[in-house]
Amino acid sequence: MALNRRNFIFLLGATGVVFALEELANPISAVAQNRPTSQARQIYPYTPLPYAHNALEPYIDERTMRFHHGKHYAGYTRNLNAAVAGVSELQGLDAEELIRNLDRVPKRIRRTVRNNGGGYVNHKMFWEIMSPDGGGEPRGSIAKSIRRNFGSFDRMKEDFNARAKKVFGSGWAWLVLDDRGKLRITTTSNQDTPLMEGVYPIMGIDVWEHAYYLKYQNNRGGYIENWWNVVNWDEVNRRYRRARDRA
Numbered sequence: 001m002a003l004n005r006r007n008f009i010f011l012l013g014a015t016g017v018v019f020a021l022e023e024l025a026n027p028i029s030a031v032a033q034n035r036p037t038s039q040a041r042q043i044y045p046y047t048p049l050p051y052a053h054n055a056l057e058p059y060i061d062e063r064t065m066r067f068h069h070g071k072h073y074a075g076y077t078r079n080l081n082a083a084v085a086g087v088s089e090l091q092g093l094d095a096e097e098l099i100r101n102l103d104r105v106p107k108r109i110r111r112t113v114r115n116n117g118g119g120y121v122n123h124k125m126f127w128e129i130m131s132p133d134g135g136g137e138p139r140g141s142i143a144k145s146i147r148r149n150f151g152s153f154d155r156m157k158e159d160f161n162a163r164a165k166k167v168f169g170s171g172w173a174w175l176v177l178d179d180r181g182k183l184r185i186t187t188t189s190n191q192d193t194p195l196m197e198g199v200y201p202i203m204g205i206d207v208w209e210h211a212y213y214l215k216y217q218n219n220r221g222g223y224i225e226n227w228w229n230v231v232n233w234d235e236v237n238r239r240y241r242r243a244r245d246r247a
């Protein structure tokens, strides 16, 4: 009997293995279909991209977005949900509260929650502060605040880009609002977030290689420069207002 693909899959019988095989054969289609994973319980939901995977072309390519959203973000979401499932002392905390209160997280899952909860909130923000209609000069109250704190948008951008380029290894660069109402530029390693330091991330760029390597290879600077073309200033303004209201 010829062992064609159909027989082979029938013989295997396990959907998990079939998924793995199909993925090997065609990684993009498997990601594109965004199959539900075996998430225990979706306390922290996996949110769809607010635009098409190719909507940020040419600055961020479709293939990167499919892997980044469909694999990396999905992984953080799955691991976070699995870690907190059934941990009663964490019930009712939203993801930001969870990550701001790591001392309340049981020690045995604290590292997992830090990495994957950080990854979860960071990426959720990242998708939202980008848009195919983004770019250009900032508007609204964030524009005024940037001028007040940095002198000009160009000065802020220069600073931000320099810090983002210098992140060693994997991490993020941020524009945050500190507890005295000042805008500052900071960086974090891995999936740590400024929320852990009690300051609010207004906007941030993912400089993990998975965010740019397929298109830009080692040219992180090129990716950072181009990223400004997709910054969603409306959402950045919303986050800025939220941060001010919290203070």
Ligand code: MN3
Residues within 6 Å of the ligand: 068, 072, 123, 206, 208, 210, 211
């Ligand atoms: Mn990422």
